[in-house]
Amino acid sequence: MxxxxxxxxxxxxxxxxxxxxxxxxxxxxxxxxxxxxxxxxxxxxxxxxxxxxxxxxxxxxxxxxxxxxxxxxxxxxxxxxxxxxxxxxxxxxxxxxxxxxxxxxxxxxxxxxxxxxxxxxxxxxxxxxxxxxxxxxxxxxxxxxxxxxxxxPKEVDLPGFDRYTGEVLRTWNWPEGEDLAGKNVAVVGTGSTGAQVIPALAETVADLTVLQRTPNFVIPTRNRPLQDGELEAVKAEYADRRDRNRNHPAGVFRDDNEKNVADVDAEELRATFEERWEGGGINFLGSFADLMFEQSANDAVVEFVHSKIAEIVDDQEVADSLKPEGYPLGAKRPVVATDYYETFNRPNVHLIDVKKTPLASFTETGIELADGTTEDFDAVVLATGFDxxxxxxxxxxxxxxxxxxxxxxxxxxxxxxxxxxxxxxxxxxxxxxxxxxxxxxxxxxxxxxxxxxxxxxxxxxxxxxxYTMIEAEKDAQEKWAATVEEVAAMTLWPNGDSGSWYRGANIEGKPQLFMPYAAGVVEYGDAIEKSAANGYAGFVRS
Structure with missing residues (x-):
C-alpha cells in the first residue's frame, strides 16, 4: 500500500x-x-x-x-x-x-x-x-x-423549538423562489424584518399568526414609484444632495424641523406629526429637533403614534397589544414598513401577545400557550434578529x-x-x-x-x-469607548427596553456597551480627520 x-x-x-x-x-x-x-x-x-x-x-x-x-x-x-x-x-x-x-x-x-x-x-x-x-x-x-x-443571526432560543417538525424559514437566508401561498404560517419577531415580512406574507398565505414579544414603533413607508422627471431632477443636483447628506448627522437628505416640541401649541404639534406621518419614512423622525433629547418631547410623539395605532386597527385589544410601552420612540431601531398596522385588520391575520399569554413550548406541529391553547402551522418564519x-x-x-x-x-x-x-x-x-x-x-x-x-x-x-503596522492605543480606545457612552447618554437612545441590540442586550451574556456612535457622521468625520491630521493620534504606527 x-x-x-x-x-x-x-x-x-x-x-x-x-x-x-x-x-x-x-x-x-x-x-x-x-x-x-x-x-x-x-x-x-x-x-x-x-x-x-x-x-x-x-x-x-x-x-x-x-x-x-x-x-x-x-x-x-x-x-x-x-x-x-x-x-x-x-x-x-x-x-x-x-x-x-x-x-x-x-x-x-x-x-x-x-x-x-x-x-x-x-x-x-x-x-x-x-x-x-x-x-x-x-x-x-x-x-x-x-x-x-x-x-x-442570534441563536434560536424559543422553548421547545427543536421539537417542531414543520417547515422552518429564516428571513436572513430566505430560500430563493419559496412560496407559502395557501399555507398556515407563524411569524416569530416584530422588529424591522418582521414588520416588513408580515404584511407581504399576509397577502398570500391562508392564515398568518404573529408571535409578538415586544411591539415596535412602525412608521409607514409611503413607498411609491418615482414620478416622471423626479429622478432626473435628483441627478441634475446630485452633487449638492450628496453634500447635504454628508453634512447631516444621519447622512441623509432629510428636512428636519428646527423647532422643539415645547415651542409649539397642541394644534401645531398634531398638524406637524400628521404631515410627517402622511409623508412617511424616516422624515418622521425629523418632526421636531428634540425628539431624541427630551423625554417630554418623545412622550408627545409616542402619544401620537399610539393614537394612530388605535385609529388604524379595528380590534382595540389588538391595537393595545401593538402599542409600544416603556421606551422612547427611536431608542430601539425605528421600523419603517408598509401597511403594518393595517395588516392586523385582515381576517387571516392573528396576533399572539406572548407577554399577555406566554408561549409554553413549540410542539411537533405548532405551539402550546401557557393557558393550554394550541395552534398548528405548516411553516414557521423566524425574524428573530441578530447578534x-x-x-x-x-x-x-x-x-x-x-x-x-x-x-x-x-x-x-x-x-x-x-x-x-x-x-x-x-x-x-x-x-x-x-x-x-x-x-x-x-x-x-x-x-x-x-x-x-x-x-x-x-x-x-x-x-x-x-510604515507597515498600525494599532489602536489602549488608552485612546478606553477614552473613545467612554465617549461613545457619554454621547449616547446625552440622548434617549440608551433608554430602550432590556432587549435593545444597540447595547447587545438581546444576546444573553454579552457585555453591554452602547455600540454605535450617536453624534452622527459629521462629528464622527471631524474626529477621524483630526486624528489623521495629528499623525494618526490614538494609534501607534511602526
Whole structure:
C-alpha cells in the first residue's frame, strides 16, 4: 500500500485582504486597487451584496431613499443607474451592486463561497494569516473587516423549538423562489424584518399568526414609484444632495424641523406629526429637533403614534397589544414598513401577545400557550434578529498579539475600539462602519464611504512614510469607548427596553456597551480627520 503525500497548502499572498463583498467591500476593492494596492476580497455568499444578498424575504426593502442609498464616488455611475421607487426593494439593491461589480470589473478579485474561519496575527512577519472553512489560506499585511453590523443571526432560543417538525424559514437566508401561498404560517419577531415580512406574507398565505414579544414603533413607508422627471431632477443636483447628506448627522437628505416640541401649541404639534406621518419614512423622525433629547418631547410623539395605532386597527385589544410601552420612540431601531398596522385588520391575520399569554413550548406541529391553547402551522418564519455588531467577528477565531482571542477580549471588556476603526492588540485589522462609529444610526452608505476614504488615506500615508503596522492605543480606545457612552447618554437612545441590540442586550451574556456612535457622521468625520491630521493620534504606527 502506498501512502499519498498530502498536497501542500497554497497560500494566497496579497497586501490587503477584505472580508465581505457588500457596499463596504466593493468600494474598498475598487478604491484601493485603483490606488495601486494589491487587494483581494473573500465573500461567504455566491454573489456580491452582503446583507442584500442574504435577506431575500418577502417585503424586504431599505428605509433610506434609493437615490441616497447608493454610491456617490462615480458621477457616471450616479447618472446611468435608474432607480424606479422611492425606497428600493432588496432585489433592486442587489441588481445595483451586481452592476457595480461588473462595471468596475471587481469579480476577478473576489473569492465567492469563501467563509473565513480564523485569522492569526504573525508578530514576527507583521502579517495576517487567514484560513477558510474549506482549508484555503490567505496571507496579507492588512485585514479589513467589511462584514456588516447585522450579518450573524442570534441563536434560536424559543422553548421547545427543536421539537417542531414543520417547515422552518429564516428571513436572513430566505430560500430563493419559496412560496407559502395557501399555507398556515407563524411569524416569530416584530422588529424591522418582521414588520416588513408580515404584511407581504399576509397577502398570500391562508392564515398568518404573529408571535409578538415586544411591539415596535412602525412608521409607514409611503413607498411609491418615482414620478416622471423626479429622478432626473435628483441627478441634475446630485452633487449638492450628496453634500447635504454628508453634512447631516444621519447622512441623509432629510428636512428636519428646527423647532422643539415645547415651542409649539397642541394644534401645531398634531398638524406637524400628521404631515410627517402622511409623508412617511424616516422624515418622521425629523418632526421636531428634540425628539431624541427630551423625554417630554418623545412622550408627545409616542402619544401620537399610539393614537394612530388605535385609529388604524379595528380590534382595540389588538391595537393595545401593538402599542409600544416603556421606551422612547427611536431608542430601539425605528421600523419603517408598509401597511403594518393595517395588516392586523385582515381576517387571516392573528396576533399572539406572548407577554399577555406566554408561549409554553413549540410542539411537533405548532405551539402550546401557557393557558393550554394550541395552534398548528405548516411553516414557521423566524425574524428573530441578530447578534449585532460583534457577532460576525466573534464567531471567527481571530487572534492578535500574544495569540489573544478577539472573542475573549470583547467578551470580557465589551467591544471597544479606537474611533470605530481598530481595537488594541489586533494590529492592521481595520474595522469598517461597525461598532464605535455611526453605522446603523446613519445612512450606511454615507458612513461606509466616509470610512473607506479614511482607510484609503491611511494606507497611502503608511506606504509613503514607510510604515507597515498600525494599532489602536489602549488608552485612546478606553477614552473613545467612554465617549461613545457619554454621547449616547446625552440622548434617549440608551433608554430602550432590556432587549435593545444597540447595547447587545438581546444576546444573553454579552457585555453591554452602547455600540454605535450617536453624534452622527459629521462629528464622527471631524474626529477621524483630526486624528489623521495629528499623525494618526490614538494609534501607534511602526
Amino acid at each position: 502506498t501512502t499519498q503525500t498530502p498536497k501542500p497548502t497554497t497560500i494566497h499572498e496579497t497586501e490587503v485582504l477584505v472580508a465581505g463583498a457588500g457596499f463596504s467591500g466593493l468600494y474598498l476593492l475598487h478604491r484601493l486597487r485603483s490606488e495601486g494596492h494589491r487587494v483581494h476580497v473573500v465573500e461567504s455568499a455566491p454573489e456580491v451584496g452582503g446583507t442584500w444578498y442574504w435577506n431575500r424575504y418577502p417585503g424586504a426593502r431599505c428605509d433610506v431613499e434609493s437615490v441616497d442609498y447608493s454610491y456617490s464616488w462615480d458621477e457616471d455611475l450616479q447618472q446611468e443607474w435608474d432607480w424606479t421607487e422611492k425606497y428600493p426593494a432588496q432585489g433592486d439593491i442587489l441588481a445595483y451592486l451586481k452592476h457595480v461589480a461588473d462595471r468596475f470589473d471587481l469579480r476577478k478579485d473576489i473569492d465567492f463561497n469563501t467563509t473565513l474561519s480564523s485569522a492569526t496575527w504573525d508578530e514576527s512577519q507583521g502579517l495576517w494569516t487567514a484560513e477558510t472553512d474549506d482549508g484555503r489560506v490567505y496571507r496579507a499585511r492588512y485585514l479589513l473587516m467589511a462584514i456588516g453590523c447585522l450579518s450573524t 449585532a455588531f460583534t457577532g460576525s467577528f466573534t464567531k471567527m477565531d481571530i487572534r492578535g498579539t500574544g495569540n489573544r482571542s478577539l472573542a475573549e477580549a470583547w467578551g470580557t471588556e465589551g467591544a471597544k475600539t479606537q474611533l470605530g476603526l481598530a481595537t488594541a492588540g489586533f494590529p492592521n485589522m481595520i474595522i469598517v462602519a461597525n461598532v464605535g462609529s455611526p453605522s446603523v444610526l446613519a445612512n450606511m452608505v454615507t458612513a461606509i464611504e466616509q470610512h473607506v476614504e479614511w482607510i484609503s488615506q491611511l494606507l497611502a500615508d503608511m506606504r509613503e512614510n514607510g
